[in-house]
Amino acid sequence: MGTPAFAVPPLRVLLGAGFEIPAVVTVPDKPSGRGLQVHESEVKKFAEEKKLRIIQPVNLKDNSFIDELKKIQPDLIVVVAFRILPKEVFTLPKFGSVNLHASLLPKYRGAAPINWAIINGEKVTGVTTFFLKEKIDTGNIIAQKKCLIEDEDNAGTIHDKLTSIGAELLLESVQQIQNLNGNIKLETQKESDVSFAPKITKKVCRINWSESGERIHNLIRGLSPYPCAYSLLDDKAVKIFRSKVDSENLQANEAGKIFLSGGKLLVSTNNGSMEHGVFSAIEILELQLEGRNKVSAKDFINGYPNLDQKIFF
Numbered sequence: 001m002g003t004p005a006f007a008v009p010p011l012r013v014l015l016g017a018g019f020e021i022p023a024v025v026t027v028p029d030k031p032s033g034r035g036l037q038v039h040e041s042e043v044k045k046f047a048e049e050k051k052l053r054i055i056q057p058v059n060l061k062d063n064s065f066i067d068e069l070k071k072i073q074p075d076l077i078v079v080v081a082f083r084i085l086p087k088e089v090f091t092l093p094k095f096g097s098v099n100l101h102a103s104l105l106p107k108y109r110g111a112a113p114i115n116w117a118i119i120n121g122e123k124v125t126g127v128t129t130f131f132l133k134e135k136i137d138t139g140n141i142i143a144q145k146k147c148l149i150e151d152e153d154n155a156g157t158i159h160d161k162l163t164s165i166g167a168e169l170l171l172e173s174v175q176q177i178q179n180l181n182g183n184i185k186l187e188t189q190k191e192s193d194v195s196f197a198p199k200i201t202k203k204v205c206r207i208n209w210s211e212s213g214e215r216i217h218n219l220i221r222g223l224s225p226y227p228c229a230y231s232l233l234d235d236k237a238v239k240i241f242r243s244k245v246d247s248e249n250l251q252a253n254e255a256g257k258i259f260l261s262g263g264k265l266l267v268s269t270n271n272g273s274m275e276h277g278v279f280s281a282i283e284i285l286e287l288q289l290e291g292r293n294k295v296s297a298k299d300f301i302n303g304y305p306n307l308d309q310k311i312f313f
Contacts, residue, residue, distance in 0.1 A: 001078065002026060002041075005042040006162075010171070011046060011047070013167045017175070019174065022072045023053045024052050024055070026043040027056065028057075029041075060086055070092065076097070076174065076177060077098070078170065080170070095182040098142065098173060100128070101113065101128045101129075102125075104126040105144075106195070109195070109197065111198060111200075112197045114155050114158050115223060116196075117158070117197075117222075119223070123148065127162050128141055129173040140189070142173045142177075145169045147165055154222070200223065212270070213245040217282060220241070220242070224241045225241060233289070233312055234310070236291075237290040240287045246281040247280075258307055258308065258309065258312065266282065267284060267312055287300055289304070
């Protein structure tokens, strides 16, 4: 069971390892974009290519869907980036239901673990396989693998790294369940170590230039390339894709003020409080003005007149 591109490699490796997959469950097709063209999930596209049976329930509690699963009689349900399963579904298989989560549980339970790990400045993240329970992301852990978050990483690069690592871990976990007939050693999640990764909202994406340069930089890379951190300039939204903390060009400007220096697009931030006069700066490297294409800072400077001393807010 899965929906986005993150769920495709796990399905691919399970097929490649010779596991029988009697059905793939994914979301219904949805109209989106200009012209409301119908779009299929990445998992459905892959399943069609491999000629696998596809089930697309609207309601996971619907009796017809549950009856369909009962007829299949699965030994194991594998869940990767899908919806919340009702108890009558995840308890149906002989060995239960395994989920692959993009964090080192119990850290970053929730919908956006990759984003929040980077936003919060973590240096290490990873993937976890665990058995589903009623409360989201609380089940007993089967296995974990770590992944370093390098300084140049953003949500997109970590997503790609965890996609590969996660597929390997899931295959190992499923093989272990099969080989030991479900009698595998599990680890209980420590509630004292729990942190959360709620859904990313538009409010989260708006940059507060009164925060520290490091915090803003982590927000930018934690939301890049999607949904992207943004600010307003002359009442137009500007998405910011890449940045770095600048420790050389510090000015006692109000937070959010733009200043140009040596061809750099710099923005003042507040690394403490205005009354104590502690400042830092962010260098913007790649950005996109509302209604325009994504460009480098150099091209943005050349195309935006009188930019110096304007204010992001």
